[in-house]
Amino acid sequence: MKLAFLGTGSAFSVEWYNGAVVVEGRLLLDGGAPLLPHMHRLGLDPGAIEAIFLTHFHGDHVLGLPPFLLHRAFVTPERPLVLVSPPGVDQRLDQLFGSVWGDEWPTFRRLASLSYQEAEASGVVAGVRYEAVKLDHGRMDCRGYRLHLDGRLLAYAGDTIVSPPLEQLVRGADIAITEATAPDGSGVHTSWDEAQALAARHSNTRFIFNHVHGGSTAGAAADFDVIEV
Numbered sequence: 677m678k679l680a681f682l683g684t685g686s687a688f689s690v691e692w693y694n695g696a697v698v699v700e701g702r703l704l705l706d707g708g709a710p711l712l713p714h715m716h717r718l719g720l721d722p723g724a725i726e727a728i729f730l731t732h733f734h735g736d737h738v739l740g741l742p743p744f745l746l747h748r749a750f751v752t753p754e755r756p757l758v759l760v761s762p763p764g765v766d767q768r769l770d771q772l773f774g775s776v777w778g779d780e781w782p783t784f785r786r787l788a789s790l791s792y793q794e795a796e797a798s799g800v801v802a803g804v805r806y807e808a809v810k811l812d813h814g815r816m817d818c819r820g821y822r823l824h825l826d827g828r829l830l831a832y833a834g835d836t837i838v839s840p841p842l843e844q845l846v847r848g849a850d851i852a853i854t855e856a857t858a859p860d861g862s863g864v865h866t867s868w869d870e871a872q873a874l875a876a877r878h879s880n881t882r883f884i885f886n887h888v889h890g891g892s893t894a895g896a897a898a899d900f901d902v903i904e905v
Contacts (some may be wrong), residue, residue: 677828677851677905679884681897682714686857686865686889687736693899694736694844695886697832697853703804705729705832705853705880711740712747718902726802729795730761731834732818733768741769742776749787756789758801758898760808762817765792772818795819809845811836814864820845837863838870846878851905855887856896868893 678700685692685708694708698715704725704866715722731737744889748757759765769792773779776883793801795808807822820833822845831849835857836842846852856871865887875883875895882905885896897903 677825677830679851679853679897679901679903679905680718680720681886681899681901681903682711682718682740683708684886684888684897684899684901685736686887687734689889692888694740695834696740696904697886698725699823699830702726702802703823705821706731706737706834707739707741707744708736709740712742713862714900718900721752721885723748723755725757725850726755727804728757728759729801729806729821729823729832730759731765731820731832732762732763732813732816734835737834738769738772741775745773745788746777746784749784752798753787754789756791758791758793760793760795760801760806762819763794764817765794790802795821801811809841811841811845812839813837822849830883835865837861838866838874841865842874843877846874846881846883849878849881852878853883853884853886853897855885856885857894858889859891859893871895 680698683693697705805824808819811818823830828850831852833854857865861867902903
């Protein structure tokens with residue numbers, strides 16, 4: 677499984693870009709800014725993305741999407757694209773994209789062949805079977821995803837504390853991408869020590885940490901890492 681990390685940082689990190697991961701060249705996990713130049717840098721085709729799995733609506737997870745969708749509308753139009761997210765996707769994202777692109781957004785959305793889908797407990801998108809798990813992240817509705825790809829299970833968490841839902845998300849996964857924000861906990865994020873302890877409890881899973889505010893911890897990805905697992 678090929679994982680391309682376009683960014684691995686937290687919301688206001690000055691060392692790392694906002695988080696986004698491309699899986700097998702065709703799935704996008706979150707959409708932190710900037711997406712397009714980083715895809716180009718890694719030789720990834722923005723038009724090949726078939727589905728976006730969005731964990732939540734905080735800015736560091738969505739603000740790379742407006743330029744990306746404009747590229748889809750005008751450079752690689754009419755390739756179906758599904759965006760999976762927590763409830764409220766129509767209101768939240770159409771409001772964002774409308775504020776950015778104004779009255780032209782409905783036309784851009786049609787050209788980009790973009791459709792929204794609220795994350796279900798389980799479903800199939802772009803031929804990929806998934807399960808969604810509701811995670812704890814302050815007052816924000818957040819989902820983690822378990823993606824079944826070619827006989828392997830990839831677990832992906834956005835921002836969350838260590839909790840029973842996170843344990844459920846990563847249980848039995850071959851690969852898990854979870855956060856390790858800072859040395860100390862914040863009440864809404866996973867600390868470095870908590871991330872390492874989570875990995876130790878699930879020793880048969882390959883953990884890759886992201887959403888790092890500054891510095892690094894063992895097992896953390898860096899911006900522009902392309903990892904074959």
